[in-house]
Every structure is written in C-alpha cells, then in structure tokens.
Amino acid sequence: METPEQEIETAEVIEIIDDEELAHPALDSARAVLNPVLKSPLLFCLAFAIIAIYTFLLAMNASGAVDSSSFLKLLLFAIFSFMLGVSCTLYVIKRCIHHAREHLANLDEHLDEASDPRHAGEAHLPAEAAATGLTDFDDLIHQMRRTITHLLQSLAGLGDEVHDFVERYELLTNNLSAAVIIRRPEQDVMFCSPYTEVLTGYSLDEIYQGGTDFLDELVLDEDRARYQRAKQICELGEDIAVRYQIRHRSGITLWIETHLVPVFGEHAEVESILSVSIDVTTSVRYQQRIEEQNRDLNDFTYMVSHDLKAPIFTIKGMAALILEDFGAQLDAEGQESLNHIVSAADRLEKLIKSVIEYSQLSTKDIETKEIDLDIVIANVLADLKQQIKDSDAQITVPEDLPVVIGDELRLYQVFSNLLGNALKYRDRTRVPEISLAVRHQTEEELVVDVIDNGLGIPEEKIDDVFRPYHRAHGNEIEGSGVGLACVKKILDRIGGAVVVDSTEGTGSVFTVKLRRPAAQAEPQEETGTARFDATTPLSSL
Amino acid sequence: MIFLLDDDKAHRSLIRRAVLKAGIEIPFLEAGSISEAKRILFAEQKDKLPALSLAVVDLNLGDGRGTEIVSLLRASDSYKHIRIIVLSTSQMEEDVTESREAGADAYMTKASDLLQFRKEIGEAVSNWLENPRTE
Structure with missing residues (x-):
C-alpha cells in the first residue's frame, strides 16, 4: 500500500506543520507529535540507501582483489542492507499514518470544544470519516488543512464576537440609568453597576465592602418591612417589583423602584438575585400631587354645590316672591327686569349643575x-x-x-x-x-x-x-x-x-x-x- | 313650633314664607349658627325650653355642620321625639348619608323653583307634624 509516492503527501503534511502563520495550541501539539515521525523516514531512507550503495561500490571495487565467494558475500550484504533500509522506511511511514490518524481524532475533539456552534457544521471532520477510519491519506491531509483553516477562522470570528459583546456590555452597564446589582441570598454583592454610585451616593468600593446589609440599611424604616418581604419572595424564586424610599448619602430621600429577579443554579435553587433599581422620585411626587389635586377638586365640587347654589336659591326665590306679591304693581319694564334676573339665575344654576356632574364622574365609582x-x-x-x-x-x-x-x-x-x-x-x-x-x-x-x-x-x-x-x-x-x-x-x-x-x-x-x-x-x-x-x-x- | 336653623337670613325668610304660603300657620324659632342654636335649645332653665314639634336644619353652617345639632337633638331627652328635616342646597350622597346617620328623618334639597320648593316643604312639614315619632 505504502509506495514511494507517499513521500509527496508526507511532504504536504510537513508543509502545514511548518507553516508558521498557522498558529494554534492544537496545531502546536500536532507539530510535537508529527515532526519527528514525518521527518525521520526521509533520514532513515537516506542513511540506509547510502550504506547500501557504499557497500555495493566497495564490493565492485574489491571484486578484482577478492575471490568470488567474498564478492558474493559482499553483494548479498549490500542487497540485504538496501532491503532493510526500504523495510524500515515502510515501517516508519506506517507509524506516521497511525500517529496522524490519532492526532486527527484529537483535533476533532478540539474542534468540538472550541468552535462556535454556528460554525460547527463546516468545521467538523465528516463523522463518517472519523468512524470508518481514513484510507486515503491524500484526503486526510486535505481534510486536515480545511479543518484547521475553518477552526482558525471560527476562533477569529468568536474572538471578534466576544470583544463586541464585552464592549456592548460595558457600554450598557456604564451608561444605564439604573443600578444593576447581582448578589447572593446570603451576604456578598457579586456585581454592582456604576450607576449604583449615583443612586446611593456611595462608591462602588464601599458597596462591595459593605455587602447586602449595607444596601438594606439605606432603605427607610417605614418601608423596610415591605422591601424585605419582596426580597424573601424573590429568594423563593419569584420575580417581583417593589417601591420604597432610601436615604441617599446626601441625606435626601429618594423613591426607588426595584425589580428583583431570581437567578437559578444547576439544581433549580436560587443561586443569586439580580436587582434593577431606578429612581422614580419624580413620578411618585407627581402622582402624590395629582392625588392632592383630586382631593382639592372634590372640595371645590362640594363648595360649588353648596356655596354657589345658596345665593341662587335666594335670588330666584326672592325674585319669584316679588313677582308673586308685587307683580301687579310693577310696570312691564319692571317685570321684564325681574324675568332677566330669574333666567340669568337659571343659567347659572344649570352651569353649576353640569360642573358638579362632570367632576363627580371623575371621582365617584360607578357600579356596573x-x-x-x-x-x-x-x-x-x-x-x-x-x-x-x-x-x-x-x-x-x-x-x-x-x-x-x-x-x-x-x-x-x-x-x-x-x-x-x-x-x-x-x-x-x-x-x-x-x-x-x-x-x-x-x-x-x-x-x-x-x-x-x-x-x-x-x-x-x-x-x-x-x-x-x-x-x-x-x-x-x-x-x-x-x-x-x-x-x-x-x-x-x-x-x-x-x-x-x-x-x-x-x-x-x-x-x-x-x-x-x-x-x-x-x-x-x-x-x-x-x-x-x-x-x-x-x-x- | 318649628325650630329653623340656617345661617342665611334670606333663606330663613324664604322657608318661613313658603311654609306660610303652603297654608301651615305655625310659629318659628330661628337660629343663625350652631352656637346660637345650642344657646336657644339647651338653655339652663328647664321651663324656658321651647316646645318643638319639628326642626328644619341647614347642613353647611358658618360654625360647623348642621348634623351636630341633629345629633344633639336625638341625644337629648327633651327633643329626641321631634321630627328633623335636613335642608340643604347639596345633593351629594355623602351629605344624605351623614344626615341619616346623625338621626334626621328626611333630607330635602332647596329647590330653586319657588313653587316647587313651596310644595315640597309644605308637604314635608305637614307630613312630619302629623306623624310624630313614636319610639
């Protein structure tokens, strides 16, 4: 099977191994294994060929001086040496193929581990080839070259993506107007985004050192029970949002809204808690102002319904009494003037009624x-x-x-x-x-x-x-x-x-x-x- | 006698005349504030207490809520049997509930139509005068 043609393919393997630009740990170990095996057959072959030719020449040269039996012995020795050289060469090439196969299997494993799943299809050696064993060394070399190229390309792509990801992650956490904190249910803070400094007024070092207790201490006493309850719920594995007040380092009180998300470990236990906190002080204050205004509106409605209706009752009642009791004594102009008073009071009354009606629709419950x-x-x-x-x-x-x-x-x-x-x-x-x-x-x-x-x-x-x-x-x-x-x-x-x-x-x-x-x-x-x-x-x- | 409590003098006049025009001739005892009402109703000498059969009480008064007087009337041995009408310009349910809880027998709004008001107050006054509380 192994013929002198094998030298060409072996040379091809050497070419890959020698290519300094193809750098990868897997390839380095391939070099360590393949270098001696691939290069030694040439040396063996060469050494034995020289010994054989030298012995033959020596025999030819001495043919005149020695007897025929000695010449025959020398000739046989030369032939034997040549055959030994060829056999050794063939054996070493066999070993070389065996090592190459072993190493390819090894490379395949490396590929499984290192390559991105998206590139897996192209980068893997054909499964069939791996399973049945390679019979064609040319194909093997070809596959190996392709595989190494794909592997290196995938690794290069993966490297770019990891770099992009890290960049995006840093961009997000550094600029997000939210404090992102990851902590273990017990004590330590595993991660804390830079905005936490803005939200609390304390430096990241202080927060990392102080741990969970330090952060919990910032919550105002009146809201602590609610905050702790939310944390306990999260530790049991539920997402939850909670609103509470904290005391900023400067002394001011801030309203915070925190979303707590449990992060599960391998055995479905809550390994850590991710919390995302934002400052909602403005919206809470706004809401409080609206509630206050609604109360004012209710008071206003009540005022309108009583205080403005009272004078209308008087105006209309008195005007009607005058018309009734003294109408006969009034001339047409006097009566008309009184009628104007009554109709103006009527309009005012309707307006007040509509104001009350509309404002009550906003504040009163409707049972359906x-x-x-x-x-x-x-x-x-x-x-x-x-x-x-x-x-x-x-x-x-x-x-x-x-x-x-x-x-x-x-x-x-x-x-x-x-x-x-x-x-x-x-x-x-x-x-x-x-x-x-x-x-x-x-x-x-x-x-x-x-x-x-x-x-x-x-x-x-x-x-x-x-x-x-x-x-x-x-x-x-x-x-x-x-x-x-x-x-x-x-x-x-x-x-x-x-x-x-x-x-x-x-x-x-x-x-x-x-x-x-x-x-x-x-x-x-x-x-x-x-x-x-x-x-x-x-x-x- | 009807006890009339309203801080608006013109309203007292309109109520008085409405009752009269409805054909009910009865003397009125008037007060313009809660403090005045307390002074009149709860004078120290027992013999000076007025003999009342009906009280007409406005809800929103300068110095408090008319329901304060309603409660006092209901809690008093001398007046707990009289009929009480709360009369107000307000139509809010809260006021109706408040009046009922204080012990009023009826809640009436001051209808701005004079004839309508006269009819209503006439009916209410004669109705409650004829049906004194029995308990």
Whole structure:
C-alpha cells in the first residue's frame, strides 16, 4: 500500500506543520507529535540507501582483489542492507499514518470544544470519516488543512464576537440609568453597576465592602418591612417589583423602584438575585400631587354645590316672591327686569349643575351590572317626547336591543345626551332624521351608531367635541358644554368607548361601544355605600 | 313650633314664607349658627325650653355642620321625639348619608323653583307634624 509516492503527501503534511502563520495550541501539539515521525523516514531512507550503495561500490571495487565467494558475500550484504533500509522506511511511514490518524481524532475533539456552534457544521471532520477510519491519506491531509483553516477562522470570528459583546456590555452597564446589582441570598454583592454610585451616593468600593446589609440599611424604616418581604419572595424564586424610599448619602430621600429577579443554579435553587433599581422620585411626587389635586377638586365640587347654589336659591326665590306679591304693581319694564334676573339665575344654576356632574364622574365609582338597553332607550325617548314633537323629528330605533354592562342612570345620560344633541343641533332647513342602528353585535360587545342629518361638526372642532367646555356651535344654541365630555367619561368608566364621524352641513354619526355580559369584567372598585335619592325621606329607605 | 336653623337670613325668610304660603300657620324659632342654636335649645332653665314639634336644619353652617345639632337633638331627652328635616342646597350622597346617620328623618334639597320648593316643604312639614315619632 505504502509506495514511494507517499513521500509527496508526507511532504504536504510537513508543509502545514511548518507553516508558521498557522498558529494554534492544537496545531502546536500536532507539530510535537508529527515532526519527528514525518521527518525521520526521509533520514532513515537516506542513511540506509547510502550504506547500501557504499557497500555495493566497495564490493565492485574489491571484486578484482577478492575471490568470488567474498564478492558474493559482499553483494548479498549490500542487497540485504538496501532491503532493510526500504523495510524500515515502510515501517516508519506506517507509524506516521497511525500517529496522524490519532492526532486527527484529537483535533476533532478540539474542534468540538472550541468552535462556535454556528460554525460547527463546516468545521467538523465528516463523522463518517472519523468512524470508518481514513484510507486515503491524500484526503486526510486535505481534510486536515480545511479543518484547521475553518477552526482558525471560527476562533477569529468568536474572538471578534466576544470583544463586541464585552464592549456592548460595558457600554450598557456604564451608561444605564439604573443600578444593576447581582448578589447572593446570603451576604456578598457579586456585581454592582456604576450607576449604583449615583443612586446611593456611595462608591462602588464601599458597596462591595459593605455587602447586602449595607444596601438594606439605606432603605427607610417605614418601608423596610415591605422591601424585605419582596426580597424573601424573590429568594423563593419569584420575580417581583417593589417601591420604597432610601436615604441617599446626601441625606435626601429618594423613591426607588426595584425589580428583583431570581437567578437559578444547576439544581433549580436560587443561586443569586439580580436587582434593577431606578429612581422614580419624580413620578411618585407627581402622582402624590395629582392625588392632592383630586382631593382639592372634590372640595371645590362640594363648595360649588353648596356655596354657589345658596345665593341662587335666594335670588330666584326672592325674585319669584316679588313677582308673586308685587307683580301687579310693577310696570312691564319692571317685570321684564325681574324675568332677566330669574333666567340669568337659571343659567347659572344649570352651569353649576353640569360642573358638579362632570367632576363627580371623575371621582365617584360607578357600579356596573347587566342593563336592558331597550328600557334605557325607551326612557330617553319618553323624556325627549316634547322636543321630538316640537322639531317634527323622525326617530328610528331598533326593536330588540340587547342587555349590556353599565349603570342604568349613566347609560340614560349617554343616550339622552346623544339623542338630545341630535335634536338640539338639527338643521332647521330640513326634517330631522335621527336613527339608532346596531353596527356590530357579539356576545362580548355591542356597537351602535347614533346617526343624524343635523348641522354636523366643523372639521377643526371635531377633535375637541369630547373635551369639557369646548362647544362646536358656540353659544347660539343653549348648552353647558359638558354633555359629550360626560358621555365619553361615562363610557370610559364602564369599559365602553365613543367616537364621532361628522361632516358639517350633512350630519354626524356617534359610534358607541358597550360591553356585553360575556365580556371580561372591567376592574372597578366596589363601594359599600348604598345609593339613595336625595329627596327620599330617610325613614322610608 | 318649628325650630329653623340656617345661617342665611334670606333663606330663613324664604322657608318661613313658603311654609306660610303652603297654608301651615305655625310659629318659628330661628337660629343663625350652631352656637346660637345650642344657646336657644339647651338653655339652663328647664321651663324656658321651647316646645318643638319639628326642626328644619341647614347642613353647611358658618360654625360647623348642621348634623351636630341633629345629633344633639336625638341625644337629648327633651327633643329626641321631634321630627328633623335636613335642608340643604347639596345633593351629594355623602351629605344624605351623614344626615341619616346623625338621626334626621328626611333630607330635602332647596329647590330653586319657588313653587316647587313651596310644595315640597309644605308637604314635608305637614307630613312630619302629623306623624310624630313614636319610639
């Protein structure tokens, strides 16, 4: 099998081994193994060939001087030497192949360990070759060269990626406005991002030295129990977020929000805890201010409902008494003046009522239940009877409206406002046509349109129609400016929605979406207070 | 006699005249503040205590809540049997609840329509005058 041609392939292996530019630990060990084996057959071969030729020449030279038997002995010795040299050479080449194979298997292992999985497919030796053993040394050398090249390429790529990753990681942790801390459930802080210095005012050295206890000490006493509870939950393996106050080194108090994430070890035990903390002081303060303003708004509403209504009661009552008792003594001008006072007081009263109504929608809870929309619409139409008659409007309403989720009074307000507006903002040059139509109905929701052929809403005002005190038609038509704002607010509160599509001069379509009983429950805070009509005698309740 | 507590003099006048116009002739005992009400109702000499059948009490007063007087009336041996109407401009449920808890028999809002108010207060006053508390 092994022929002198093997010398060429052996030379090829040597070429790879000798190539100084191909540097890798695996290749270095290959060199250590292959160098002596690959280079020694040449030396052996050469040495034995020289001995053989020398002996033969010596024999030829001495042929005249020695007898034929001595010449024959010398000739036999020369032939024997030559054959011994060839046999030794063949043996050494065999060893060389054996070592090369062993080393390839070794290289394959190196590749498994070192190469990136993404490059694994190309970099591995064909499994078949490894399993069956290599019969063709040429192929073997070729594979080896390719493998080494791929391996080195993969390693170079891997090196770049690791470098990029480290760079990104440093960029993130150094610039993140969050304190990233990794610590063991017991004591020590394993990692602490630079922002922790900003958040606490203490240096990283102090934090590393102080450990977990040092960090826990920063939490204000009033919040410590809550903070510790969150930590315990995380130590049991749950993610959790907690808000608490800490004392910054400067003495100021900061609101911190921390997300605690357990990091699991090999046996699913919580090995360490990763916490990401951010400063939420501004948003907490903002929230507190809003709550304060809501309280102020409630107080204001109460003030409006009592203090402003009291003088109106007086103005209207007294004006009515004067008209009743002294009306006959007043001339037409005097009576007209009194009527102006009464109507101004009426307007003021309505405005105050609408302010109260709107502000109460923001602050009061609405209890929702299943409501038959048919009944709501029937009530609305009954109460709008006079306006419908006065305007000669044609009203179309579907017969079987389904049950929806809401509050009867609030739903009444929604449709009373929408249908009332359709009548109020009618185009007086044509017969008002108003219809309520089901656009879409499923087990979970109902979408209805309230369609009119009225004045429509100017394009530039359409975005403001649901904002309080923004009136699309100014003061030429009476109104408080909160009707549609109330509609939107009510629908927001009961899990519905309203949108409008309108063309000035053609009419408007208000689309109302309501929840139906199959819909998922809207989170609403339950109130324990019973509701009762303000004018009902208490004893009858 | 009706005890009328309201810090607005014009309101007292309107209430008085409304009751009168409703056809109920009854004398009024008036107070404009909680402190004045306490002075009148809880005078030291027992014989000077007014004989009341009904109290009409405003809720928001300059020196406190009308419900304070409602509670005092209910806690007092002399007045615990009289009927009490809380009369306010407020329609807030909290006020209705507060009044009921203090012991009021009814809660009425000051309807700004004079005729409406006259009708309501007339009905309420005659109703409660005819039905004294029995317990």
